[in-house]
Amino acid sequence: MALSVRTHDRVGERRTDTAWLEETWADPASRIVPVAGNRFPVDEAGGTVRWQGAAELPDQGLRLFLGMRGEVAHFALVVEEPTDDGPWAAFRSVLATLPEPDAGFMVHAVALAEWHASHRFCPRCGSPLVSTAAGHVLRCAENDHQQFPRTDPAVIMMVTDGERALLGRQAAWPEGRYSTLAGFVDPGESLEEAVIREVAEETGVHVTDVAYFGNQPWPFPQSLMVGFFARATSTDILVDGEEIQDARWFTRAEMKEQAEAGTLVLPGGISISRSLVEAWYGGPLPGSW
Structure with missing residues (x-):
């Protein structure tokens, strides 16, 4: 699956080696990407x-050590504004076209940049947080309490009844766009329990035999999408009308026919949702978001 391939060695033991980081940052062979927002x-x-x-870069900004690819160190520099007049792009707009190494580095960089942007003050006392460990730990300036990067687990699932697959759509989506169901894991809840609960809440369908498929980091802002298959024990649909506007069962023939006609628009090829759909279907399908 895209974004789930190991593209670089994160070399965690180097994150506190200040002398090595300074020397490596200045090395002309090191590669650095500035990040402004996403x-x-x-x-x-x-x-x-x-x-x-x-x-080529300004002295100001937050340095993030991403890791090594082969013998080359890679960093990100979090800045307020673009540092040159060349083309810049938002991660979502180029994610599908980035080669694997670049995509892996940028998932890492953007997720860290988003975390730093949303975690500026200590949750215990409100004091400013200071970046340490090459951007991978935030320390309270007052009480030294540490904050670590957040990852919010979310389940995403392909529900089937044997011959059909269940897909849903949100009201804000363009007409014809459908995807697998998904939702965040509640505190104290297992991943399998989250699958069962989310499907029932969103569509009224009850499932069992929840089986792990794979996972994908998704830095919008800091999620880990954990994919599953689940078998439906009921097929009547009652959407919640809030998260899900409509849900439908599709046979493989219906899915192929409607995807070819453009009346069914499936998730993008880089998403774990697309991987789930095509794993169930048994091969590639035309069209994507």
């Missing part, structure tokens, strides 16, 4: 990241 520099076609050297 935007970063890309080539003219938008297909690859424009990695830069320290000499």
